[in-house]
Amino acid sequence: MTNAAILTVGNPVADVIFGFDENLLGSVLRSDLLQQYRPERLENVDPAFVIDESGMATPIDHGNVCVNFDRGAFLASGTPIPSTFEELVDPSVKNDFVVEDPSTSTPGLAFMLATIAKFGGGDDATDGAAWLNYWKQLKANGLSVVDSWETAYYANFSGGSGKGDRPLVVSYASSPPAEVSDTSLPVDQSPTGVVTQTCYRQTEFAGILRGASQPQAAAAFIEFMLGGSFQADVPGQMYVYPVVTSTPLPDTFAKYTAPVDAPLALPYSDVAANRERWISQWSALFR
Structure with missing residues (x-):
């Protein structure tokens, strides 16, 4: 568009x-x-x-782009639900996380920007940038990268409408209510939830x-x-x-919906000036 x-x-x-x-x-x-x-x-x-x-x-x-989780999968496995960026690289969730490519997906781009806002290093053009080091940890922990939100959520994610086997996905803070559109049903909570500390405005x-x-x-x-x-x-x-x-x-x-009181954000002028370089740095790691 x-x-x-x-x-x-x-x-x-x-x-x-x-x-x-x-x-x-x-x-x-x-x-x-x-x-x-x-x-x-x-x-x-x-x-x-x-x-x-x-x-x-x-x-x-x-809205907010955030990591979503499959309640049922974590309940069944007994694994604690991650609540921070750092817990997403814990061995207990190895091979559990799917994200979208930031060069082809809006939520994928937002999650990449969230890691830059969280870990810093956006002015570092080397492969040792702090935010990129976090992505290296995600990759080592079995991260899956797909081209679109639809593929990530419906084909790879295990929660809600998903048909996959990964209980963690980058989606939206408003995805859980989308999974329970009829409030007349006797449902106490959505089958999916949000890791609010990962949210990006x-x-x-x-x-x-x-x-x-x-x-x-x-x-x-x-x-x-x-x-x-x-x-x-x-x-x-x-x-x-x-x-x-x-x-x-x-x-x-x-x-x-879980309240997101302090979503991460970067100045839009910084994103405009650096987005292509950041995507290139990310791509060098994942291509």
Whole structure:
């Protein structure tokens, strides 16, 4: 989506772009894709998500990419559920973890960025960078890397909808309620859970494309996306959180999600400046 918009910059095939996150925000702004627009309803948005001071990109929803675990598998084995990054490299979970390739997957990229935010070394271009040393430990502990979230979650993960044999996967903080969509069922907890200390913030944005043929209609659509009906529909339809603070959450979110109080994050400008190098460093280890 973003790449297609870059190829048609200034002469877009659409008026609005939606779905790019802060990991692509720097590239979007640098490519001069958007025209400035500050929605009236932006005043209702949690200020924590209004990170583009230029007024080009409007936050619409947010969530967190986190390690998810299969409750049943850990209960059956008696192995303690990991609660930290460090415990993911413990021999007790050898060959248990599957992640997505950061060069082909958005959650895979977010998890790589989480390790950089956690362990540091993002300014180190060598193979001895602190964050890369952590990945070396993951690899030695039997880490599996696949190309997409769908493959990781549905084909390799053993929990919930997964059909695989690995009880740890990189997914979303909102994946557990997605596994229990009907709150009328007598279920005390989701079959999957979240390692909250591994979570990395993800905010999705919308913007009016520069050269839009209907800029007023595009502005009205962005206002609609910040309106009560759209924001209230975000959790149930997209399994992410609304950015408007007064929006009520469905029962599944209240019951089956673990609170993520302090997700990891990196400045979007740092990600834009270093993302390709970080992916190259990671790829040198796993190719």
